[in-house]
Amino acid sequence: MAKDEVEDLLPDKDAAKEFYAKYEPKEILGRGVSSTVRRCIEKETGVEFAAKIIDISADGDNKTATMEEVRILRLVTGHPYIIQLHDVFESSTFIFLVFELCKNGELFDYLTSVVTLSEKKTRYIMRQLLEALQHVHRNGIVHRDLKPENILLDDSMNIKVTDFGFARVLKPSEKLYELCGTPGYLAPEVLKANMFEDYPGYSHEVDMWACGVIMYTLLVGCPPFWHRKQMVMLRNIMEGKYSFTSPEWADISEEPKDLIQKLLVVDPSQRLTVNDALEHPFFHLMLWDQDIAPLKKSLSSTSRKLSRISQIVMEIKASTFDARKKFKFAILCVLAVIRISRLHFTPEPLAVECGRGDPYRIRTLRKVIDGCAFRVYGHWVKKGEGQNRAALFENLPKTELKHLYMINLSP
Ligand code: ADP
Ligand code: MG
Numbered sequence: 055m056a057k058d059e060v061e062d063l064l065p066d067k068d069a070a071k072e073f074y075a076k077y078e079p080k081e082i083l084g085r086g087v088s089s090t091v092r093r094c095i096e097k098e099t100g101v102e103f104a105a106k107i108i109d110i111s112a113d114g115d116n117k118t119a120t121m122e123e124v125r126i127l128r129l130v131t132g133h134p135y136i137i138q139l140h141d142v143f144e145s146s147t148f149i150f151l152v153f154e155l156c157k158n159g160e161l162f163d164y165l166t167s168v169v170t171l172s173e174k175k176t177r178y179i180m181r182q183l184l185e186a187l188q189h190v191h192r193n194g195i196v197h198r199d200l201k202p203e204n205i206l207l208d209d210s211m212n213i214k215v216t217d218f219g220f221a222r223v224l225k226p227s228e229k230l231y232e233l234c235g236t237p238g239y240l241a242p243e244v245l246k247a248n249m250f251e252d253y254p255g256y257s258h259e260v261d262m263w264a265c266g267v268i269m270y271t272l273l274v275g276c277p278p279f280w281h282r283k284q285m286v287m288l289r290n291i292m293e294g295k296y297s298f299t300s301p302e303w304a305d306i307s308e309e310p311k312d313l314i315q316k317l318l319v320v321d322p323s324q325r326l327t328v329n330d331a332l333e334h335p336f337f338h339l340m341l342w343d344q345d346i347a348p349l350k351k352s353l354s355s356t357s358r359k360l361s362r363i364s365q366i367v368m369e370i371k372a373s374t375f376d377a378r379k380k381f382k383f384a385i386l387c388v389l390a391v392i393r394i395s396r397l398h399f400t401p402e403p404l405a406v407e408c409g410r411g412d413p414y415r416i417r418t419l420r421k422v423i424d425g426c427a428f429r430v431y432g433h434w435v436k437k438g439e440g441q442n443r444a445a446l447f448e449n450l451p452k453t454e455l456k457h458l459y460m461i462n463l464s465p
Contacts, residue, residue, distance in 0.1 A: 069145030076141075077105060077152065083159070085324025086219075088116055093155060102155045103140055111147040119219065121148045126221045127151075128192050133184035137206065138217040146183040156206035156214050165202055169424040170275040170302060173310055179205075179213055180269050181337055186215045187265065188328045193260050196230070197221050201239045204273065237284060239264045242292045242320045260321035262331065266317025273310060274302040275424070278318065303416045304324035309336040339392075419421045 077094040080133065084091040089108045096103060110117040127139040128381070141152035158164065163178070165171065171179070177416045180380060183205065190197055204217040220234050233240075233248045241263035243256040270278040278296035281287040290296065319325040338359055413419040 055366045069143040069150070070336075072316060073143045073150045073152075075104070077103065079105065086217075088113070094152070104153045104155045106151040106153065108149045108151070109147070110149055117146075117149070120151075123218050123221070124151065125302060126223065128197055129223070130190055130195065130218070131351070133186055133189045135182045135213050135215060136189065137214045147416065153216070154208075154214070156208050156216075158207035158211060161205040161207060161213065162202035164207060165275065171420060173273070173307060176272045176310065177339070178231050179272065179335060180265070181332070182213045183215065183265060183268070184328055184332050186213070187261055188332065190215070190221075192326045193326050194224050194226075195221050196224055196258045197261050197264075198230075199235050199239075200234050200261055200268065202268060203236075224257060229257055235260070235264075237287065238280060239267050240288075240291060241322070242294065243322050243413075245288060245292055255323065259325050259327075262317055262325050262328060263322075265331065266314050269310065269317065270296070270314050273306055274300055276300070278314075292320070294318060301420065302312075302417075304415070305417050309334075312336070326424060341368050 060112070060281055076098070077096055079269060080089055080093040080095065082092050083104055086106075087111075089106050094105045096105050107115060108120050110120065118321075121144075124139065124142055127137070130136050131138060137156070139151060140154060141150075143150040145150075152180045166233040169437065185201075186202075187197070195218075197215070198220040199217055200215070204215065206214045206216050208214055224230070231247045231253075233244060241256065241260040244255070244260055247256050252457060267278055279287050279290040281290060303311070313326075313334045316326045316334070317331065409416060409419060414423060436462045
């Protein structure tokens with residue numbers, strides 16, 4: 055072997071050696087186009103991490119792309135809902151990125167196991183996603199590949215946005231033109247920037263569109279623009295053609311629908327920004343769980359609830375002004391109003407006739423049907439036009455987008 059070749063190989067060995075000296079690799083957690091992610095244990099501390107091992111030997115561009123991913127990960131580091139990069143080992147054939155481990159895996163897998171998320175859980179996840187994105191956008195970064203596969207869940211079921219492989223740092227008013235992302239989550243302007251020579255490009259707004267697609271998918275378990283013919287799906291995206299007609303939407307209130315409608319706006323200049331989205335009434339609940347935790351104990355049963363309220367009323371009546379007690383009483387009143395205003399969302403009792411005729415319209419039965427289908431088939435089965443959960447599993451890997459470059463999508 056020539057001396058140069060030996061010298062070329064040495065740094066690889068060193069980087070790999072350094073990684074294996076420090077970490078013990080375990081099972082595979084996930085695979086990407088040119089990467090494998092493994093659980094690993096830091097030998098000195100016994101702490102678990104996730105190592106993304108990227109093969110850069112076949113494609114020189116992979117190294118540049120990974121180094122950009124690392125640079126961006128370092129720019130966004132420190133946010134509670136963004137993945138933490140712990141260590142990096144670099145050589146000319148492999149790069150090892152060591153991340154904090156998210157034991158509960160992808161939001162995608164969680165969603166497919168539970169079918170749909172409630173409004174409350176959707177609010178919890180979307181708020182975290184938007185807060186993470188606010189941090190990303192404030193740093194002038196656009197993610198470009200937001201989807202449930204790239205949102206991980208930690209031990210406490212809090213989200214961690216990951217995979218900054220397509221992210222870019224943008225100068226103010228800088229635009230992008232590249233076609234990249236995952237088909238079902240692509241914003242109309244990304245497609246248009248590739249179809250029309252004079253299209254002015256795209257920017258941060260593409261992430262807000264993806265948030266709209268994610269939120270829709272979380273609530274009803276299937277994506278908004280899906281069509282078995284990908285060309286039709288892409289045309290639906292460009293026209294912003296989607297609907298709230300599947301049976302699940304009947305049980306969902308107006309606020310989340312309104313937020314989705316304001317995110318899935320074809321004109322990026324009219325779409326909500328991340329700050330606008332966080333201000334939306336969907337997130338305006340006065341009391342978060344953590345705020346009312348101390349009160350929860352005393353509200354655990356109806357009779358105790360009533361006795362607690364009357365007790366506080368009596369205390370207020372009997373005592374002179376006590377701001378703390380007044381505040382507690384106000385909280386109880388607000389809670390009662392919220393509960394009463396939501397009463398109309400309480401499911402109707404199961405009607406045998408309706409259950410026989412169209413069982414899928416009844417939420418409880420729908421959950422059972424979906425759950426059984428998932429357990430039997432390992433994926434959702436088609437139950438009629440416009441409702442196909444299998445769509446969630448049919449997104450092409452992101453590299454396959456390349457062939458779309460040359461395709462004319464016009465009718
Ligand atoms: P790619 O750019 O190849 O898509 P990702 O960074 O998205 O790579 O990782 C691929 C998959 O590996 C993820 O979708 C997830 O399933 C798994 N994964 C990645 N990072 C972690 C992590 N920190 N903890 C647990 N699983 C992870
Ligand atoms: Mg990924």
